[in-house]
Amino acid sequence: MAEKLGIGIIGLGMASLPHARALLALRDRIEALHAFSPSRERRDAFAAAHGLPTTDTIEAIFNDRRVDAVLVLTPPNTHLEIVQMAAAAGKHVLLEKPIEVSVDRAEQLVDVADAAGIILGMVLQNRFRPAALKLKTIIEQDRLGQLVQVSARTNYWRPQSYYDEPGRGTLARDGGGVLLTQAIHNLDLMVSLVGMPETVTGFVSTSPVHIMEGEDVAAATMRFPNGALGSITATTCAFPGQADAIEITGVAGSATLAGTHLTVRSHDGSNIDFEGADAGSGSGADPMEFSSQAHQALIEDFADAVARCRKPVACGRDVLAVHNLIAAIIESHGLPIQLKHGLSPRS
Incomplete structure (x- = not known):
């Protein structure tokens, strides 16, 4: 590999904006050599906006x-x-979430990357938000103690015009609705912090707010291996939109991660109020209304993983866990489902 990591961008739709900003900020170590879209209009707009x-x-x-x-x-x-x-070309891959439209196709994709010996990173940038990194350190230091309860809440707003784009929110193109497209970020972060539940019971529906094929409302309850309980809620009906939230309760304290802000309250009085430097959440009508800081940190981690031949923080095989969790919520219809491909939870 050359001194700079050479990158080719495939796809120049809405998601390209924070990536382009991040790559321009990282131009001293990453070179964007090509950006492809079959649409000339998108190519021209991308080149004019970013000079790539x-x-x-x-x-x-x-x-x-x-x-x-x-x-x-x-x-x-x-x-x-x-x-x-x-x-086939021997190129490493940094892949926008989700891995694919189904667990079967996601597993095939990860197997293809493993067989070829290429590094597969996933764009799940919430793991790199400063407040999330601080919370991860607190949990790893066991400052909350044994897990008692956890909740993950994704209350977003998307107008009908968002779902009027051909294919959006369909099973064929997107694999579903709010869980795989929006809530996956918060659920992946939850799993990376506390591990996988062993059982989940969920419900999904499409509300009168949207005309779409996939779900725009979801709710689930969880039980973790140590007996801790949890809940998941997700929607794109919550006008005007709220930042993602994760609440964790342990025997020694509790933590609330709400967007860029972290609050920790400990039994011993060692409280924390932390505000991350990143801004915005993309929870409202404009999905791209957020800072590119977390994307930049994620791309830096991926570049370092390629340089050092290691797994990126959000690697494809590990992210299969959240795909299994989402599939279980959709498939359970109110009946408990035993999960597989779990990550080791905190005891």
């Missing part, structure tokens, strides 16, 4: 030896095919 080179063929990316890795920002149902192309 574009290409009208995906082959230009996979055939360029200077490209070490690809950043894939296309709809979920295209991910498996693109990762297969990347694996």
Whole structure:
């Protein structure tokens, strides 16, 4: 690999904005060599906005030896095919969430990357928000003690115009609605902090607020291996939108992570109020209304993983856990489902 990591961008839709900003901030160690979209209009708009080179063929990316890795920002149902192309070309992959539209296709994709020996990172940037990193350290230091209860809440707002885009919120293109598209960020962060529950019971529905195929309301209860209980709620009906929230209760204290703010209250009086420097949440009508700081940290971690031949913090195989959790919520219909592919929870 050259001194700079050579990147090719595939997909120039809405999700490309924070990535482009992050890559420009990291230009001293990462070089964006190509940016591809089949749409000339999107290529021209992207080049005008960010000054990065574009290409009208995906082959230009996979055939360029200077490209070490690809950043894939296309709809979920295209991910498996693109990762297969990347694996054949020996390119590492940083993949926008979700992995794919179903657990089966997600597992196939991860297996393809593993078999080819390429690094597969996932764009789940909430793990890199300063307040989330601080909470992770607090948990690792066992300052909350044994887990008692946890809740994850994603109360977003999306107007009908958001779902009027062809394919959005459908099973065929997106794999579903609020859980796999929006709440996956908060659920992935929850799992990375406290581990996987062993049992989940969930309900999903499509409300009168939206005309769409996938779910826009979801609720679930969880039981963790140590007996701790938890709850999950997710919606895109909550006007005007609220920041993601995770609440964790332990035998020694409790923590609330609400967007960029962390509050910790401990039995011994060692309280914490921490505000992260990143701004915005994307919880409202504009999904891109947030800072690119977390994206920058995630891309830096991916570049370091490639340079050091290690797993990125959010790697494909680990992220299969949250895919299984989401699938279980959708499939349970109020009946408990025993989960697999769990991460080790805190005792």
